[in-house]
Amino acid sequence: MNCRVVVEAAVPVYDVETENEAIRIGISKTGEMLNPDLNYVEINMGSRTSPSGEELEPAFIAADEALVALELEMTVFNVEREEHASRIARKEIGQRLENIPLEVLRVEVIEDEDDAEAVGDDETTEDGESDADANDRDAESNEQGSDETESDESDDTATNDSSKSKATTDDDVLPEFEELLE
The missing domain is CATH 1.20.5 (Single alpha-helices involved in coiled-coils or other helix-helix interfaces)
Known part of the structure; x- marks a missing residue:
């Protein structure tokens, strides 16, 4: 079984003035830590909500320091179950991102090509x-x-x-x- 795992990371960024600057630096800093070993990990802005359900920016700034919420996605191959995939993703990413807290947001099972062919009669072929x-x-x-x-x-x-x-x-x-x- 193959799984797509999304992990949330809280990346600290220093000496920033705006949220956009904090997000850019956070993504860059995370990319530097992951590359070249984990260049297949996708880095996206995370999402945050207030307790009342209001959407917030993925960066929180206080005293020229920010904490940026990022979502890191990776595919884990040949796992026994979803829990196994989440542990592998946390370990692989966590080894490169020292002192950055991680939390698994979701694990999605990816259908194999054989399963995809058997799913429906009206699927499209490679020709469209x-x-x-x-x-x-x-x-x-x-x-x-x-x-x-x-x-x-x-x-x-x-x-x-x-x-x-x-x-x-x-x-x-x-x-x-x-x-x-x-």
Whole structure:
């Protein structure tokens, strides 16, 4: 089973004046700590809400220092269950982000390619054509193929008749050909 794990990180940023500046520096600082070892981790702004449910900026500034909420997403492959995926993600990210608190926000199971093919009949193929359209097209070609088969069969009977007459003439021609080879 493969899982997509989203971890929230509280990244401290120093000597900032605005929330946008704090967010940019927080993302940059986190990217430097994760790269090059974990360059597959996606870094996004986090979301915060007040106790009353009001949306807040992902950065909190006090005395020119900020605490930035970031969401770090990574895919964990070949895990037994969702809890296993969350532990692996926290360990991998936590080793690179020292002294930064992490919390797992969500774990999403990613369907395998085999499972995705079996999910529905109307899924689109790589060409952008749905399976139903492909099936219709195949049925039409089969109908046309059966018409061609009938005409091929009539041609085969004509060919068999002419091949019988050719066989008698071929027998006459073959010895001459063999003589030419000698």
